Every structure is written in C-alpha cells, then in structure tokens.
Amino acid sequence: MDADRRLAKALEAASDALQHLSMSPDLNCLDCTHIDRLLGRVVDLPTEGNQRNSRRNLLVIRQWMVTEGPGVVLLEVLGQLYWRLGELNSKQFEKFKATLQQHKSYLSLVQDTRTVNLVIQRIRHIQKSKADACQDFLCELSDTNGMKVDSPMAEMDSLPASSSSPTSPRSMHSMDSNSSQESGFVSLIKYVPSSTIWGGDMEQTLTDFYINGFCPGRTVATHSNTYLSYLQLANMCSSTRYALLSISASYICEYLPSQKDMYHQAELYYSTQALQALAAQISSGQHYEGAVATSMLLMHHAIINGEDSPLCWSCHANVFEIIPSESVDLHSDAALFMRAQLVLARTAQGSSQLQTTQFHSLEQNNWLDDVPQSDAQKVCAMLGLSPQLVSLISSVTSLAQDIASPNKLMCAQLLETQIQNLKQWTAETHTAEQEVLLTTAEAFRLAALIYLRCRIYGYTRFHPSILELSDSLNIVILSLPVKGSLYTALYPVWPLFIAAVTVNSDKRDRLYQRVVPIREGDKNTLPAVLKRISGTRIWLANQDATCQRRSGWWDEMLSPSSSTIALGRNLLCLG
Structure with missing residues (x-):
C-alpha cells in the first residue's frame, strides 16, 4: 500500500508540474529556480560518501533525460518531483514513466524543441554562473592577499591535462623526475617514461614504468597497493622480480610500436626466467611467499595475453598443490586474487562441466573460517569486493552443481540472506576513492544476488525481482568511471557480465557504449567478456518474455550451442 501511495504521489507531482507548464506557454518567462537547482546537481554529481543515495537518484534523473529527452527535467518546476522520485524503487519508476507516456501533455513536453533549447540554455547558465563565481572569488583573494589573478582562459590553459591522485606518477618516481613525463593517460596505464630514456637500461625502464605507469592503474586505494608492495619482495626473490619485469614489458609494448619486437622479446625472456626461478625456489623450499606472489603475477600475465594459449591461465594456481599448505598464507592478497579469478x-561454466572439473585446492578449503567477520567484509583494494562475497559467490556455484542435494533450496535461501545483509566496508579515507571502492563492491553484491536467483531459483531476466535488481545494477555500473585517474583495474567486469545477460537489448547496448573507452584502452579482460556476451545475443533475444522462471536456463545460456561464436577451451576470466 505504501509503495502504491508513493507512486501515486509522484504521479500527482508530475501532473501538477504539467498543468503549471501548460499555463506558461512562454517558456522564457518560466521561474527556473527549482529546475536550475536540480540541473546543477545532475550536471555535477556529488562524490561524498554520505551522499551515495542522492548520487544514485540523480543518476536516475540524468539517465531519464538522456533516454527520453532533456525536457523531463522541467517537471521539477514546482520543486516537488525530485524528492518524490527518490522514494520510488526501480520497478515503481518504470511504472511512473510508463504512466506518463500515456499522457499527451507529457509527450508534447519531451518532444517540444523549445523545452530542449530551454534546458540547454539553463545548463549553460549554470556553467557560466559557476565560472563567474570562481572568478569573483579569485578577484576577492587577489584584493586581500595581493595575488595576481589572470583571466579564466589563461588559468584554464595552464592547468594539467589530468588530475593526479596521491599514488599517481606526480608523487612517485623510481628515476629522476626529469627523465619522466606526464602525458595525460586516462586508461589503465597512467604514465609512460620519456622517450629520451628508451635506449637506456631496460630493467630500470621497466621498473620505472611498473611503478609509475602500471601500479597506479591497479586500484584507487591510496594506502594499499599489492602490486607496488611486490617491489620490496622482488629485491629478495628473483622469480618475483622477473615476473614483475615481464608484466611491465607486456604492457609497455603497446606504447612503443617501433620497439615492440624488442620489448616483446624482453617479455618472453623475463617470463621464462620467472618460471625457471620459481621452479628452483620451490624445489629448494625457499621463499614460499615470493613463490605465491610470482604465481599471481604470472597468472595476471597469462590472463591478459593467453586467449589463444594451449595452457589456461588457471594453471598458475597449481602452486598451491606443490607448496606445503602449512607454509603458505591462504589469506594473502595474492591467494585472494587467484582464488577470486x-x-x-x-560462474561461466555449466553445471555438467563443473561436475567433471578438478578444482584447485585453493578453491576447496575452508579458507574463510578463521577470518574475523570484520576483516572478511572489508573490500579488497585489489579486487573491489570483500573476501566474504568471494566465498558466497563460490558457494552459489557449488550449490548449482550439486543437483541431488535435498537441502538445496534451504541452502540457497541462507546464501541469499547473507548476500542481502552483507555490509562491505573500506578503510579508504579519501572521499572519491572511497566512493569508487564502495560502489564497485555494491555492484558485485547486486550481481551476486542476481546470479543466485537466476542460477539456483531459475528466475529469468523477465522475473520482477531480476528486473528490479538488474536496473539497480545497471545504474551502479553506469555511475563508475571508465577513464581518468579514478578508472582502474577494479572496474567490475563480472557484474557487467551479469548485468548484460539480464537486461534488455537497449540497456545492454548502453552498457556496451559506456565501456568503449575500456574496450579500446590498455590490455584488460573486458574484450573477451564482451565477445562472449555478444555470442549469446540471438539466444537471449529468442527467450520467451512471458516466462519468469525456468530451471536450468543459466546452464543453457552457457552452452556452446547457445553461442554464435566458438567458445575457447580456457576459462573465461571475469575478474
């Protein structure tokens, strides 16, 4: 009843606004106070951690303006609609829009070119007002402190191409600052050493690139970067040093077309040396911590380079079958990274395939049992989700393959409750970085709920609960950066996969468009995932929209017969 009342109140607010607009035929005389206030927030979304709900609500408005036309924002003319919409969930909001689309006055509003022009005019007004306010304040500071203030355009020209985070190349160099340069890189690689040093010491160049170009693109966390911590380990463990240099050479190749062959040879050389050194140190029982770190780096290297390799990237997890279990930390970042992958x-393997799979010991042991709950719920800065959520996703997959279990439904409901109630947290204190970490973790949590309900309960993408969850997940994913200093390897590829196979074709295309900068950027796992999703497009389009529940449809979707492209032999990396 409350839900219906909230929807009715939102429709009432929209109706009042439409009536008000109909009585103001001259839009130039319209009082835009409330419209400007909302536009100002939609244009410049809040980033504070305590405004996450406001940010999501504003993103809904923003997406509504994009899909149905800028004119929809005029419904805020009386200052009543925005907070009413904030009370609606995604399903109610869809009903709200569908109801409005039946009214001629609403259709006239969104189709009227005058309303579009007015909104554009108001956005430009807001832009100018903010610029003027900044300039006035600069002048005020100049008057009181004797500062020289140049014109706004001169100031803009002198700004750097991109902002720098505390872990960016601006504050971290392995070489003299004169030998490196900021080039405004907005993809996973944040920096490339100056071309004047390419002919110098290769290991030094690769190390410089690893520190300043590769590592900052791994995570937004400002106090924890596992890849960076391996530099100290590399000083004591040769296999880790070689693996580190190999992965650096693999990425740097993309920026040096004229020297690509040379660095590719370096990549092969260092990876071979890493494997040989790894085998030697395991045989001699030395430095097991370094062996695990090396295996993690080699797995990373294999993931981004081994699409056509006869060996699956997962083979690097075999290190846990070789090293004595009492000699390895199963809670280390390296172990968690490999386990999560x-x-x-x-989740992209069918149940029949899972039943014949020989799992790694890393996947099977009860590794989370002795971890304090608070630590288990802390978002891993290298993955973007908590160890507990990794464990819960694994449990869902295990349950899916256990076809004969009499308690399957009860276990699924318990897992569902745990996922619903999971409170992930981060120790990150920087506001923007904290927001990205928590939003990424939330994307994984929502995706895990969808995965459970689809795979265990058999809910199809047409089921109301999946529609609602997918809409929420869609909004969260679209809110995450895809370029710039806050875009890193934490970008939630698995949630994107889950979202893409549980939304309609229009929303799927919107997701595809959103990740174009990632797809066309530095080496990452997304292209292979998008290719896999694209292969199921026809199968997805042929599903019965009236069927809300069908057991086994997830396995059917994963079947080679449901794909228009040949599926590779290796595991699809979704991390």
Missing part, C-alpha cells in the same frame, strides 16, 4: 570464472 577462479571463483568468478566458474
């Missing part, structure tokens, strides 16, 4: 990849 395996867990997420298993």
Whole structure:
C-alpha cells in the first residue's frame, strides 16, 4: 500500500508540474529556480560518501533525460518531483514513466524543441554562473592577499591535462623526475617514461614504468597497493622480480610500436626466467611467499595475453598443490586474487562441466573460517569486493552443481540472506576513492544476488525481482568511471557480465557504449567478456518474455550451442 501511495504521489507531482507548464506557454518567462537547482546537481554529481543515495537518484534523473529527452527535467518546476522520485524503487519508476507516456501533455513536453533549447540554455547558465563565481572569488583573494589573478582562459590553459591522485606518477618516481613525463593517460596505464630514456637500461625502464605507469592503474586505494608492495619482495626473490619485469614489458609494448619486437622479446625472456626461478625456489623450499606472489603475477600475465594459449591461465594456481599448505598464507592478497579469478570464472561454466572439473585446492578449503567477520567484509583494494562475497559467490556455484542435494533450496535461501545483509566496508579515507571502492563492491553484491536467483531459483531476466535488481545494477555500473585517474583495474567486469545477460537489448547496448573507452584502452579482460556476451545475443533475444522462471536456463545460456561464436577451451576470466 505504501509503495502504491508513493507512486501515486509522484504521479500527482508530475501532473501538477504539467498543468503549471501548460499555463506558461512562454517558456522564457518560466521561474527556473527549482529546475536550475536540480540541473546543477545532475550536471555535477556529488562524490561524498554520505551522499551515495542522492548520487544514485540523480543518476536516475540524468539517465531519464538522456533516454527520453532533456525536457523531463522541467517537471521539477514546482520543486516537488525530485524528492518524490527518490522514494520510488526501480520497478515503481518504470511504472511512473510508463504512466506518463500515456499522457499527451507529457509527450508534447519531451518532444517540444523549445523545452530542449530551454534546458540547454539553463545548463549553460549554470556553467557560466559557476565560472563567474570562481572568478569573483579569485578577484576577492587577489584584493586581500595581493595575488595576481589572470583571466579564466589563461588559468584554464595552464592547468594539467589530468588530475593526479596521491599514488599517481606526480608523487612517485623510481628515476629522476626529469627523465619522466606526464602525458595525460586516462586508461589503465597512467604514465609512460620519456622517450629520451628508451635506449637506456631496460630493467630500470621497466621498473620505472611498473611503478609509475602500471601500479597506479591497479586500484584507487591510496594506502594499499599489492602490486607496488611486490617491489620490496622482488629485491629478495628473483622469480618475483622477473615476473614483475615481464608484466611491465607486456604492457609497455603497446606504447612503443617501433620497439615492440624488442620489448616483446624482453617479455618472453623475463617470463621464462620467472618460471625457471620459481621452479628452483620451490624445489629448494625457499621463499614460499615470493613463490605465491610470482604465481599471481604470472597468472595476471597469462590472463591478459593467453586467449589463444594451449595452457589456461588457471594453471598458475597449481602452486598451491606443490607448496606445503602449512607454509603458505591462504589469506594473502595474492591467494585472494587467484582464488577470486577462479571463483568468478566458474560462474561461466555449466553445471555438467563443473561436475567433471578438478578444482584447485585453493578453491576447496575452508579458507574463510578463521577470518574475523570484520576483516572478511572489508573490500579488497585489489579486487573491489570483500573476501566474504568471494566465498558466497563460490558457494552459489557449488550449490548449482550439486543437483541431488535435498537441502538445496534451504541452502540457497541462507546464501541469499547473507548476500542481502552483507555490509562491505573500506578503510579508504579519501572521499572519491572511497566512493569508487564502495560502489564497485555494491555492484558485485547486486550481481551476486542476481546470479543466485537466476542460477539456483531459475528466475529469468523477465522475473520482477531480476528486473528490479538488474536496473539497480545497471545504474551502479553506469555511475563508475571508465577513464581518468579514478578508472582502474577494479572496474567490475563480472557484474557487467551479469548485468548484460539480464537486461534488455537497449540497456545492454548502453552498457556496451559506456565501456568503449575500456574496450579500446590498455590490455584488460573486458574484450573477451564482451565477445562472449555478444555470442549469446540471438539466444537471449529468442527467450520467451512471458516466462519468469525456468530451471536450468543459466546452464543453457552457457552452452556452446547457445553461442554464435566458438567458445575457447580456457576459462573465461571475469575478474
């Protein structure tokens, strides 16, 4: 009843606004106070951690303006609609829009070119007002402190191409600052050393690139970067040093077309050396911590380069079968990284395939049992989700393959409750970085709920609960950066996969458009994932929209017969 009342109130507010607008035929005389206030927030979304709900609500408005036309924002003319819409969930909002689309006055509003022109005019007004306010304040500072203030355009010309985070190349160099340059890189690689040093010491060049170009693109966290911590380990463990240099050479190749062959040879050389050194240190029982770190780096290297390799990237998890279990930390970042890659990849395997799979010990042991709950719920800065959520996703997949279990439904409901109630957190204190970490973690949590309900309960993408969850996940994913300093390897590829196979074709295309900068950027796992999704487009389009529940449809979707492209032999990396 409350839900219906909230929807009715929102429709009432929209109706009042439409009536008000109909009585103001001359839009130039319209009082835009409330419209400007909302536009100002939609244009410049809040980033504070305590405004996450406001940000999501504003993103809904923003997306509504994009899909149905800028004129929809005029419904805020009386200052009543925005807060009413904030009370609606995604399903109610869709009903709200569908109801409005039946009214001629609403259709006239969104189709009227005058309303579009007015909104554009108001946005430009807001832009100018903010610029003028900044300039006035600069002049005020100049008057009181004797500062020289140049014109706004001169100031803009002198600004750097991109902002720098505390872990960016601006504050971290392995070489003299004169030998490196900021080039405004907005993809995973944040920096490339100056071309004047390419002919110098290769290991030094690769190390410089690893520190300043590769590592900052791994995470937004400002206090924790596992890849960076391996530099200290590399000083004591040769296999880690070689693996580090190999992965650096693999990425740097993309920026040096004229020297690509040379760095490719370096990549092969260092990866071979890493494997040989790894085998030697395991045989001699030395530096197991370094062996695990090396295996993680080699797995990373294999993931981004081994699409056509006869060996699956997962083979690097075999290190846990060789090293004595009492000699390895199963809670280390390296172990969690490798485990998470395996867990997420298993979600793209059918139940029959899972039943014949020989799992790694890393996936099977009860590694989370002795971890304090608070630590288990802390978002891993290298993955973007908590160890507990990794474990819960793994449990869902295990339950899916256990066809004969009499308690399957009860176990699924328990897992569902745990996922619903999961409160992930981060120790990150920087507001923007904290927001990205928590939003990424939320994307994984929503995706896990969808995965459970689809795979275990058999809910199809047409089921009301999946429609609602997918809409929420869609909004969260679209809010995450895809370029710039806050875009890193934390970008939630698995949630994107889950969202793409549980939304309609229009929303799927919107997701595809959103990730174009990632797809066309530095080496990453997304292209292979998008290719896999594209292969199922026809199968997805042929599903019965009236069927809300069908057991086994997830397995059918994963079947080679449901794909228009040949599926590779190796696991699909979704991390």
